[in-house]
Amino acid sequence: MRVAVCQLNARDDRAENLRVARSLLQRAADGGADLAVLPEYVDYLGRARSAPKPEPVDGEFAAFFADAARELGMWVHAGSFHETGPDAEHTYNTTLVFDRSGALAAAYRKIHLYDVEIPGRVSYQESATVAPGDSTEIVDVERVRLGLSICYDLRFPELYRRLAIEGANVLVVPAAFMLHTGRDHWEVLLRARAIENQCYVLAAGQIGNHDPDRTCFGRSMVVDPWGTVVAQAPDVVGVTFAELDLARLDEIRETLPSLANRQL
DSSP: OEEEEEEBOOOSOHHHHHHHHHHHHHHHHHTTOSEEEOOTTTTOOSOGGGOOOOBOTTSHHHHHHHHHHHHHTSEEEOOOEEEEEEETTEEEEEEEEEOTTSOEEEEEEOOSOOEEEETTTEEEEGGGTEEOOOOOOEEEETTEEEEEOOGGGGGOHHHHHHHHHTTOSEEEEEEOOBHHHHHHHHHHHHHHHHHHHTOEEEEEEBEEEETTTEEEEOOOEEEOTTSOEEEEOOSSSEEEEEEOOHHHHHHHHHHSOTTTTOOO
8 A cells, every 4th residue: 555644834825725725635655555544633733813613523524525535536645733622611623534535534632632731841731622532443444454643742652553453554643743842752752652552553643833933843754563664755845655564464464463362
């Protein structure tokens, strides 16, 4: 299976963000991708006061990416967006996956919320405006089983182990990973999740400066089940391709059967 991770710099102009996302999907399709993955908050990453209203999973955001998947004949993982939440004060941070016909194949709500206070550097309380999801999600994408996650989930290995035990062999991480943590942790965590679960990891990130005073690390990449980075994006908006070698995945699981040998 040929995959593409799409890296972009979403800001406070939703129409422009969607235009760029659609152009990246076109490049992915032109490059022969069966599946393209977009980053977290692909449609808007700016000031909260001007954010678009949250939508249901069958709203305008979904229609836009369903049309793209159908027109391009490609599976589309639409990063994430603000889904209508459980109350007026909270949304969900939600991933949608569309099949080649444009049908909605899966939806996942981010479970782990980014509540971090680093004096003098960053103060961010995602839970103030976002409600957590409460269930894991695996979707069959032709020859692979995709385990879904979003950004901060990456720091919680128990989520990925559950996905692997439930049958995932590819893990997907759309993200807007902060620069100050991304420099030291992004690649290390992605490779760890790949190695310990013997899965491919597809990570699509936001890149560059965003309002308000937020800079994302980028470095979108594909990691194989041995922990090798097989493709990595440069520090620009663009599309990065990789081939998933499922025979190699099976070989790794057979020769080093750590999943089969687990005791807990």
